[in-house]
Amino acid sequence: MVSEAQIWAWLDEVPDPEIPVLSLVDLGVIRGVEIGEEVVIKVTPTYSGCPATSVINLDITEKLRANGVKNLRLEPQIYPPWSTDWIKREAHEKLRAYGIAPPVSGTALCPRCASANTEMLSKFGSTPCKSHHRCKDCLEPFDAFKCL
Amino acid sequence: MYEFLLRMGDNTLVLGHRVSEWCGHSPVLEEDIALANISLDLIGQTRLWLGLAGEVEGQGRDADALAYRRDAWDFRNLLIVERPNRDYGHTLMRQFLFDLWHHERLADICLSEDDRVLGIAAKCVKEASYHLERSTDLIVRLGGGTAESHSRMQTAVEALWPYVGEMFTDDALDIEMDKAGIAPLPSNQRPRFDEALNITLSRASLTRPAGDFAQKGGRSGVHTEDLGHMLATMQFLPRAYPDARW
Numbered sequence: 491m492v493s494e495a496q497i498w499a500w501l502d503e504v505p506d507p508e509i510p511v512l513s514l515v516d517l518g519v520i521r522g523v524e525i526g527e528e529v530v531i532k533v534t535p536t537y538s539g540c541p542a543t544s545v546i547n548l549d550i551t552e553k554l555r556a557n558g559v560k561n562l563r564l565e566p567q568i569y570p571p572w573s574t575d576w577i578k579r580e581a582h583e584k585l586r587a588y589g590i591a592p593p594v595s596g597t598a599l600c601p602r603c604a605s606a607n608t609e610m611l612s613k614f615g616s617t618p619c620k621s622h623h624r625c626k627d628c629l630e631p632f633d634a635f636k637c638l
Numbered sequence: 639m640y641e642f643l644l645r646m647g648d649n650t651l652v653l654g655h656r657v658s659e660w661c662g663h664s665p666v667l668e669e670d671i672a673l674a675n676i677s678l679d680l681i682g683q684t685r686l687w688l689g690l691a692g693e694v695e696g697q698g699r700d701a702d703a704l705a706y707r708r709d710a711w712d713f714r715n716l717l718i719v720e721r722p723n724r725d726y727g728h729t730l731m732r733q734f735l736f737d738l739w740h741h742e743r744l745a746d747i748c749l750s751e752d753d754r755v756l757g758i759a760a761k762c763v764k765e766a767s768y769h770l771e772r773s774t775d776l777i778v779r780l781g782g783g784t785a786e787s788h789s790r791m792q793t794a795v796e797a798l799w800p801y802v803g804e805m806f807t808d809d810a811l812d813i814e815m816d817k818a819g820i821a822p823l824p825s826n827q828r829p830r831f832d833e834a835l836n837i838t839l840s841r842a843s844l845t846r847p848a849g850d851f852a853q854k855g856g857r858s859g860v861h862t863e864d865l866g867h868m869l870a871t872m873q874f875l876p877r878a879y880p881d882a883r884w
Contacts, residue, residue, distance in 0.1 A: 538761055539682025568686065569757035571764060612668035613772045614675040622668065638764050 492559060497523045501531070504553050507545040508617050511588040514546060518576025521567045528561035529554065534572045537618040573638045590620065591634035598634035600625035610634075639752075640695045641714060642815050644704070645857055646747075646758075647687030648715035651705055652865065653736060654680030655872050656723060665726055672772065676733070679765045686758045706876040710859075710866045717856040718801035720865040724794075727780055727787065731794035734773035738834055739805045741766040742827045751819035774838050781842025788843065795839070796847050803852020806831070 501523075502515040514520055521532040531550055535543045547564050554562055574593035582592035591598040598621075600608050605627040613636075615622040620633040658677040664670035688701035699707075718736060723729045744766050747759035780787045806828040815821045839846050855861065876882065 535682075535761075537679060537682060538686060538765065539678035539680070541678070568761045569753070571757075571761040573764065612672060613768070614668070614672040616671075618675050618678055636768070638768065 492525070492529070492557075494523050494525055497525070497529065497531075497554070497559070500553055500557055501550065504546075504549050507542045507549065508619075509585070509588070509590065511584045512577075512581050514550065516578045516581035516584065518578065519546065519572065528563050529559050530563050530565055532565050532567045534567050534576075536572050540618050542617075574635060577635070585635060589632060591623065591632060593635040593637040595637050598623050598632075600628060600630065601632055602630050603628040608632075639815075639818075639820060640691055641811055642821060643687050643691035643694060643755075644712075644714040647684050647691055647701075647704070648713045649719050649736075649740070650680040650687065650762075651684040652713065652715045652868070653719035653733075654678075654684060655868060656719065656721075657729070657733070659723055660726075660729065669726075673729075676769055676772075679769070683758075683762045683765070686761065690754055690758065702876070706873050710861050710869055712859060713856075713861060713865060713869075714859065715856050715865075716801070716804055717853055717862060718798060718804070720856070720862060720868060721798065721801065722864050724797075725790060727790035728794040728797065730773060730776050730780065731791060732798055733769070734777045734838070735795075735798055735802060735835075737766060737770040737773045738831055738838075739827070741770045742830055743805075743824065746822045746827060750821060755820055777838055777844075778842045781839075781844045791842065792844055795844055799847040799849070800851055800853045803850055804854045804856060807852065807854060807857075809857065 498515065498520075501520050502513045504514045506512045506514060506517050509517075517536070519534050519536060521534050522530075523532075524530040531554075533547065533550065550564060551562060577593065585592045586601045589601050591601045597606050598608055598610070599606055600623075603625060605625055607626045608623050609626060610621060610623050611631070612622040614620075615633045619636055619638075621636050622631065623634050624631045654677045657673050657680065660673045661670065661677070664673055684705065685701045688704045692699040692701060692704055716736075718732060721732055723732075741763065744759045744763035748756060748763060750756040750759060777791065781791045782788070806824050808823045808825045812821075812823050816823045836846060
């Protein structure tokens with residue numbers, strides 16, 4: 491019988507389809523793992539229309555099946571709603587290193603030069619979870635995780 | 639309950655489709671991306687509302703069946719969301735009036751005694767508040783922009799004004815939902831809506847239209863002809879090729 495900790499470890503190896511430096515566990519979309527007659531994974535969506543949601547479900551299924559988990563069920567759980575507070579603190583550094591400013595309320599810091607002298611260009615960026623910004627010191631454009 | 643869920647889901651479905659009509663046509667790239675993302679949020683919310691509606695109805699219909707296989711008279715959306723896009727200012731004013739109502743409405747429904755309804759409202763209210771921030775910003779900028787942008791925004795608010803009253807009209811179903819603890823009366827929101835609206839219009843140097851004549855009917859299935867035209871486009875593929883798969 492596979493342990494709950496093992497399942498969590500496997501899920502922590504599944505990358506987010508749109509921001510592959512984050513795992514699904516980093517992102518905070520795995521709400522629970524229950525092991526009984528079947529393995530139940532509770533998954534919450536980030537944005538309700540995020541196209542990655544179905545890919546996430548597929549990736550979880552593939553990962554666990556590849557590791558021999560046969561009786562598997564994914565259960566959507568929308569409450570309490572996901573927010574950027576569910577993203578693990580340690581993952582903020584991964585985002586920054588990848589070039590995406592982590593979610594903060596207030597001014598986004600430039601992920602390249604750490605300047606606070608930045609401006610938002612658009613409230614929506616390349617994916618539903620990001621807004622678009624520009625650093626006025628190093629003049630580079632960058633995406634920031636929207637603070638929700 | 640089923641009808642109530644249709645009202646919520648049809649609003650986001652119809653507006654989500656309307657907004658998506660700008661995809662590839664917006665005046666600037668950032669706006670195109672923003673509208674496509676807002677549309678995506680609204681369609682995502684639709685899946686939740688109509689998904690639950692199908693479950694509650696118990697006839698084996700899922701969100702797709704409800705979205706694509708009902709005719710105009712079965713839709714329960716507010717008339718304002720089916721109004722055509724016209725110019726960009728008109729689209730943004732429609733969005734602003736809807737966002738202002740929608741955000742308050744969802745906040746109210748977060749008090750629902752039904753866990754499923756509360757769960758959906760709590761999910762959607764966060765996205766609605768982001769949409770409202772954006773549309774409020776743009777109304778203020780365009781209202782206070784050039785003489786041309788100002789006049790287009792004033793024209794838009796006047797054209798859409800007759801569709802505002804319907805948002806706050808209580809009918810027998812609303813009273814039933816309120817008594818059952820599922821959703822408070824829409825009329826409760828009117829004072830909050832008016833207060834926020836007056837502030838934004840004044841920051842935007844726009845004049846609130848006089849009069850309170852309200853077009854009604856959408857919430858009971860009586861629609862403008864524009865909805866039929868929209869559905870003809872939106873529903874064509876699944877009707878022509880039933881159960882088609884990618």
